[in-house]
Every structure is written in structure tokens, then in C-alpha cells.
Amino acid sequence: MRAAALSPGLADPVADAQGCFRAVLDAMSRPGSVRRVPADVRPPAPLVPAAAAVLLTLADAATPVWTDAGPDAAAWLAFHAGCPLATSPEDAAFVLACGSPPSLGVLVQGTDEEPHRSATLIAQVAALEAGSGGWRLRGPGIEAEHRLRVSGLPSDFTARWGANRAAFPRGVDLVLCAGREVAALPRTTAIEEG
Amino acid sequence: MSAAPQDAAGGGTLAGYNFAYLDEDTKRMIRRALLKAVAIPGHQVPFGSREMPLPYGWGTGGIQVTASVIGPDDTLKVIDQGADDTTNAVSIRRFFGRVAGVATTERTAEATVIQTRHRIPETPLREGQILVYQVPMPEPLFRLEPRVAETRRLHALGDYGLMHVKLYEDIARRGEVTISYNYPVMVNGRYLMSPSPIPAFDNPKMDRMPALQLFGAGREKRIYAVPPYTAVRSLDFEDHPFRPNRADAACALCGSRDSYLDEVVTDDRGGRRFLCSDTDYCERRRAEQ
Incomplete structure (x- = not known):
């Protein structure tokens, strides 16, 4: 194991995981709102604290994780979360993308009878800004419209998301992470370019 | 119906238990199920329901959901048929006082997490609150189709003709729909959902509620959810609109x-x-x- 894998995980695993979960639950039930992850975690590069905390909160031996973050980050995740590392994104329950995210269509979609058995994509982006500008979001969890500006996703992402949403109830759910901030889009959310 | 201070934890929190009783592996599994449930409003997500220190039918599903959600900064309210001072409500509130050390309240407006058996509070809930329902039977079709595999297929196909026929037969025989509680609802226009045995009177409160609604069925091992501001429509017919009693x-x-x-x-x-x-x-x- 490399030295980077020995950098600490969650300082207080019980309280930090609870706080991170509430941030993600809140983000997922109010798509487009940006929440701050309360845990103080310093993962190896290129992982950002929010993505690392979300995975340490949700991933374990039952959930294969695929990541493009390189061997240091993968070893750190496997050590602290105890999760198996998938060799390809098609086999993973959590897909952590630090670079350009893999096509949503190749990830586990679930079935019509068991749509909950789908992958969750955790995408690291450059910045998240809620409130004004950027995407117009509609769907469950949103009273009228939420605005979310996301910097650092491929330009054709909204088209890919439209195809993901059209497959409902099957489909991938998205967690966006930038620094210590997290936002989420469940498969029900409609994105319109602002 | 007094507001006696019955919430005293009686000696503080229990030693030897993890925060909120459940172990972290169980909480993680329930948390993953909750996130998928929120992403697919009204869809029942199976989970590995644990044995709890009270029997099935006393709110084990709701307790496991609450234990996975609640944190030290939360204020918990527990109601049983609307009342804060009945056995089930007092026991569950005291349980979380002892295993999580959380603050408890009887006031709807002050609570951040409200666990409920069979009612929605009259005071309108607001954004940021979480309402956790105890659910005895999560499958709305179970009296009409006993095969679980078949009900799963009907949900996949969105085929809810059975329930419409049941409502029609009620009207044909008695002139009105005779379901007074556990009245089936359509969530976000896609999934038929059991609202748990709340009175039909409470059904309209679920529609576009600003609070997050989570449902836990311990014996049946299912979790489902309704995100805030989500359409929840009680099933009815144009010429026989839904009328809560x-x-x-x-x-x-x-x-x-x-x-x-x-x-x-x-x-x-x-x-x-x-x-x-x-x-x-x-x-x-x-x-x-």
C-alpha cells in the first residue's frame, strides 16, 4: 500500500457519515440545491473532500466502486470504505468520475421491476452554484424551478441526461461534487439549458 | 392528554450501543435504499430489515428509517394515531432519547424528524422537516393480488386496473368508495402507493408537501419515499371524485x-x-x- 492510502478517512465515522448522508439526502430530495458536506476529510488527489466523504458514507463491501481517479485514490477508497474495486464502470454500484464521466447508458440501469438496482454516478466538477443562471431544473422535489450552474461537465451532458430520464423508472442517479459542496439529480429531474 | 415531561431519558443515554442503536453497516444499507427510494418516488425498495428490540407491527420499519436518518442536532417527535402520549409514541420517543440522546418534542413546528403511525399532523409541515411513516403493509395491491412477483410486474408495467376495478365495484355496490383509511394514491403519476393506514382525510396533505416523506415497513422489508413538492393523487373517477371523510x-x-x-x-x-x-x-x- 502506498503512503497516500494511509491518509485518514472520516475523523468521526458515525457522526460524519450521518452528517454526510443528510447532506446527500437533502440534495437528492431537493434537486439543484447545493449542500456542504460537514466532514473534514483529506483524500489523496484528485479526489475532492465531498466525493470522498459521500463514498465513505455510502460504499462498503456490498457495493463495487469504479473510479478513474488513479491507483492512490482507488487504494484509499478500498482501504477506508472496504469496497471492492470494479474493473469497468458497467459492473459498479458507484461510479466516481474525476475526469469526463462515462456514458450514462453503459452504467447499471436497473430493471423495470427493480429500478433501484441502478448505479449512482458521482461526478467531480469544477464548481457548483445554485440560485441563478445555468440549468433550469424541474421535477419531484422542486416547487417550481431550481437553477443550478455546473462548471466542468461535457457540453453534451444535458442530451445524455435526457435519454437517461426518458428510460424512467430505470436510470442512473447523479451526485455532483465540487470541493466540499454536493448537489444531486435523481433520474426524475428534467434539465433545460438556461 | 397532558404534556407531562415523560421524555426524560431516565439516566441518560445507554452505554454499549452505537449511536441510534443500529450498527453502521445496517445504516449504510438503509441509507442507500433511502436515496434510491427518493430517486424513484413511490417505488418500494427492499432492504435487510433488522430485528429490533420490539416486535414487528410496533413500528420497526419506521424506527430503522429514523435511526438511519437522525443526528445529534435533530429534534424528534413521535405520534401514534396523532397522539404524543400513547404507549407506542412514548416508547419510541424514549428509545431514541436513550440510544441517540436526541432532543424530543411534542410540538410539530419544533420537530425536524417526525415519526408517525397512522396520521399526518394537522399543523402544515415545512421544508427541512422529515416525516417518517410506520407502514404495516407497503403493497397497495396485496388484497387484490397475493403473489408478490405478480405485484412487482404490475408496478413495472404501471398496470393498476385491478385497483380501479375495486373502486368501481365499491361504487356499483354501495354508491361510493368505501375505503376510509389506507386509501391508495398515485405518486408523480407513475407508481401506485400505499399511504400507510392514515385516514383518507389526511391524503390531500401528502400532495406537494414541502417536507420529505419516508416510509418504512419492517416486517415486509420495504422502504419507499415521496420527495417534497411531489404530486400525490388519491385514485378516483371523474364522476366520483375523491371525498375524504x-x-x-x-x-x-x-x-x-x-x-x-x-x-x-x-x-x-x-x-x-x-x-x-x-x-x-x-x-x-x-x-x-
């Missing part, structure tokens, strides 16, 4: 004509009174008078 009376204590009433038999000569089922609502109204 309420006893045509005023509360004997606070005089409310808007709240849901319990009928209380007062003697063996046919005497009866109607009282608000929501004790917090009733007490606040009396305090204001």
Missing part, C-alpha cells in the same frame, strides 16, 4: 371543525364525544383560547 362534529375540547376527530365512548348508555386526534394541535388551540 370527517366526523360531522366539533372537537369537544378545542371546538375545531377542521381537524380529524376520534370518537370516544364515555359511558355505557350511548354517550360519546369527539376529540381531535392530533393532541399537539388540540392543546395549542386550547392554549390560544
Whole structure:
């Protein structure tokens, strides 16, 4: 194991995981709102604290994780979360993308009878800004419209998301992470370019 | 129906248990199920329900959901049929006082997490609150189709003809839909969902509620959810619109004509009174008078 894998995980695993979960639950039930992850975690590069905390909160031996973050980050995740590392994104329950995210269509979609058995994509982006500008979001969890500006996703992402949403109830759910901030889009959310 | 300080944890939190009783592996599994449930409103997500220190049917599903969600900064309210002072509500509130050390309250407005058996509080819920329902039977079709594999297929196909036929037969035989509680709802226009045995009177409160609604069925091992501001429509027909029932009376204590009433038999000569089922609502109204 490399030295980077020995950098600490969650300082207080019980309280930090609870706080991170509430941030993600809140983000997922109010798509487009940006929440701050309360845990103080310093993962190896290129992982950002929010993505690392979300995975340490949700991933374990039952959930294969695929990541493009390189061997240091993968070893750190496997050590602290105890999760198996998938060799390809098609086999993973959590897909952590630090670079350009893999096509949503190749990830586990679930079935019509068991749509909950789908992958969750955790995408690291450059910045998240809620409130004004950027995407117009509609769907469950949103009273009228939420605005979310996301910097650092491929330009054709909204088209890919439209195809993901059209497959409902099957489909991938998205967690966006930038620094210590997290936002989420469940498969029900409609994105319109602002 | 007093507001006696019965929430005292009786010696502080219990030693030897993890925060909120459940182990972290279980919480993680339930948390993953909750996130998928929120992403697919009204869809029942299976989970590995654990044995809890009380029997199935006493709210084990709701307790496991609450234990996975609650944190030290939360304020918990527990109601049973609207009341804060009944056995089930007192026991569960005391349980979380002891295993999580959280603050508890009887006031709807002050709570961040509300666990409920069979009612939605009269006080409108707000954004940021979480309502956790205890669910005995999550499958709305179970009296019409006993095969679980078949109900899963019907949900996948969105084929809810069975339930429409049931409502039609009620109307044909009795002139109205005869379901007074656990009245089936369509969530976000896609999934038929059991609202748990709340009175049909409460169904309209679920529609576009600002709070997050989570449902836990311990014995049946299912979790489902309704995100905030999500359309929840009680099934009906154009010529027989949904009509929630309420006893045509005023509360004997606070005089409310808007709240849901319990009928209380007062003697063996046919005497009866109607009282608000929501004790917090009733007490606040009396305090204001």
C-alpha cells in the first residue's frame, strides 16, 4: 500500500457519515440545491473532500466502486470504505468520475421491476452554484424551478441526461461534487439549458 | 392528554450501543435504499430489515428509517394515531432519547424528524422537516393480488386496473368508495402507493408537501419515499371524485371543525364525544383560547 492510502478517512465515522448522508439526502430530495458536506476529510488527489466523504458514507463491501481517479485514490477508497474495486464502470454500484464521466447508458440501469438496482454516478466538477443562471431544473422535489450552474461537465451532458430520464423508472442517479459542496439529480429531474 | 415531561431519558443515554442503536453497516444499507427510494418516488425498495428490540407491527420499519436518518442536532417527535402520549409514541420517543440522546418534542413546528403511525399532523409541515411513516403493509395491491412477483410486474408495467376495478365495484355496490383509511394514491403519476393506514382525510396533505416523506415497513422489508413538492393523487373517477371523510362534529375540547376527530365512548348508555386526534394541535388551540 502506498503512503497516500494511509491518509485518514472520516475523523468521526458515525457522526460524519450521518452528517454526510443528510447532506446527500437533502440534495437528492431537493434537486439543484447545493449542500456542504460537514466532514473534514483529506483524500489523496484528485479526489475532492465531498466525493470522498459521500463514498465513505455510502460504499462498503456490498457495493463495487469504479473510479478513474488513479491507483492512490482507488487504494484509499478500498482501504477506508472496504469496497471492492470494479474493473469497468458497467459492473459498479458507484461510479466516481474525476475526469469526463462515462456514458450514462453503459452504467447499471436497473430493471423495470427493480429500478433501484441502478448505479449512482458521482461526478467531480469544477464548481457548483445554485440560485441563478445555468440549468433550469424541474421535477419531484422542486416547487417550481431550481437553477443550478455546473462548471466542468461535457457540453453534451444535458442530451445524455435526457435519454437517461426518458428510460424512467430505470436510470442512473447523479451526485455532483465540487470541493466540499454536493448537489444531486435523481433520474426524475428534467434539465433545460438556461 | 397532558404534556407531562415523560421524555426524560431516565439516566441518560445507554452505554454499549452505537449511536441510534443500529450498527453502521445496517445504516449504510438503509441509507442507500433511502436515496434510491427518493430517486424513484413511490417505488418500494427492499432492504435487510433488522430485528429490533420490539416486535414487528410496533413500528420497526419506521424506527430503522429514523435511526438511519437522525443526528445529534435533530429534534424528534413521535405520534401514534396523532397522539404524543400513547404507549407506542412514548416508547419510541424514549428509545431514541436513550440510544441517540436526541432532543424530543411534542410540538410539530419544533420537530425536524417526525415519526408517525397512522396520521399526518394537522399543523402544515415545512421544508427541512422529515416525516417518517410506520407502514404495516407497503403493497397497495396485496388484497387484490397475493403473489408478490405478480405485484412487482404490475408496478413495472404501471398496470393498476385491478385497483380501479375495486373502486368501481365499491361504487356499483354501495354508491361510493368505501375505503376510509389506507386509501391508495398515485405518486408523480407513475407508481401506485400505499399511504400507510392514515385516514383518507389526511391524503390531500401528502400532495406537494414541502417536507420529505419516508416510509418504512419492517416486517415486509420495504422502504419507499415521496420527495417534497411531489404530486400525490388519491385514485378516483371523474364522476366520483375523491371525498375524504370527517366526523360531522366539533372537537369537544378545542371546538375545531377542521381537524380529524376520534370518537370516544364515555359511558355505557350511548354517550360519546369527539376529540381531535392530533393532541399537539388540540392543546395549542386550547392554549390560544
